[in-house]
Amino acid sequence: MKPLKTISNDLYQVIESIRSTLKASIKLVTSRASTVLSTSLVIALLSSCVSWVTPKVESELVELEQGEYQLDKNHAALLFKIGHLGLSAYVGRFNDFDASLSFDPNNMTQAKMQASVTIKSLDINNAELSDTLMGDSWFDEQRYPQAVFTSTSVTPISDNQFNFNGELTLHGVTKAVSFAATFHGGADNWMTGKYTLGFSASGTIKRSDFDMGSYVPLIGDEVTLEIYAEFVK
Numbered sequence: 001m002k003p004l005k006t007i008s009n010d011l012y013q014v015i016e017s018i019r020s021t022l023k024a025s026i027k028l029v030t031s032r033a034s035t036v037l038s039t040s041l042v043i044a045l046l047s048s049c050v051s052w053v054t055p056k057v058e059s060e061l062v063e064l065e066q067g068e069y070q071l072d073k074n075h076a077a078l079l080f081k082i083g084h085l086g087l088s089a090y091v092g093r094f095n096d097f098d099a100s101l102s103f104d105p106n107n108m109t110q111a112k113m114q115a116s117v118t119i120k121s122l123d124i125n126n127a128e129l130s131d132t133l134m135g136d137s138w139f140d141e142q143r144y145p146q147a148v149f150t151s152t153s154v155t156p157i158s159d160n161q162f163n164f165n166g167e168l169t170l171h172g173v174t175k176a177v178s179f180a181a182t183f184h185g186g187a188d189n190w191m192t193g194k195y196t197l198g199f200s201a202s203g204t205i206k207r208s209d210f211d212m213g214s215y216v217p218l219i220g221d222e223v224t225l226e227i228y229a230e231f232v233k
Helices: 004-053 127-134
Strands: 067-084 088-094 097-103 112-118 146-156 161-170 173-189 194-206 219-232
Touching: 067 194, 097 194, 097 219, 161 194, 173 219
Parallel strands: none
Antiparallel strands: 067 088, 067 097, 067 219, 097 112, 112 146, 146 161, 161 173, 173 194, 194 219
16 A cells, blocks of 8 residues: 555645646637637628628619720620531630710610720630731631620510620621620729729520631531620719
8 A cells, every 4th residue: 555645745746636637628628619609709800891892783784874985805705616527615715805885774775895806816725826816817806806796676585685786807707696685784893993884695596607617517607706805884
């Protein structure tokens, strides 16, 4: 049997060990509680900021502001899709284009749009093919550096959808085309300080109509164009 003094020392060490463990546990819990509280405060502040910076978007067409608008190039995309061997759609884009819009929500039939595309800004993630397409067998970019669309009339489809009918000049050829456009709403953009419209459109053309019919039907004749954009007043 251990002497009483030895037992007392052992008991003291056990108590000290338990106390140290409790102190560490309390410190950990306090630290985690503080972290949770701090995180909650940050989330609350961020949520408040998001609510503050998010614009109030008017989705009803008649609520949108009339006027002259210009494309916001930082918030715009022009894509094209074309069939490839009947297996898939080949997707590319043009990175440099501009557009203007004359807009009156109460008289949409008088709306006007003009757009231009820099052919050399073709982006298909294939430099060799891009160089080929710039040649005289395809876009002939040296002779025809731009494609231009000018609207001639607007036909209502629904409350916020309209056909923009017009003429597209591409590869030196001008043809009548139509784009189905949707207005997604408008709002004051605090980042730019300008009133902004949300817009998208799509349409289909035949490249053979513009004397670019090489390799049809291996490469599709129909080309789908898609535009996603914001216009600023």
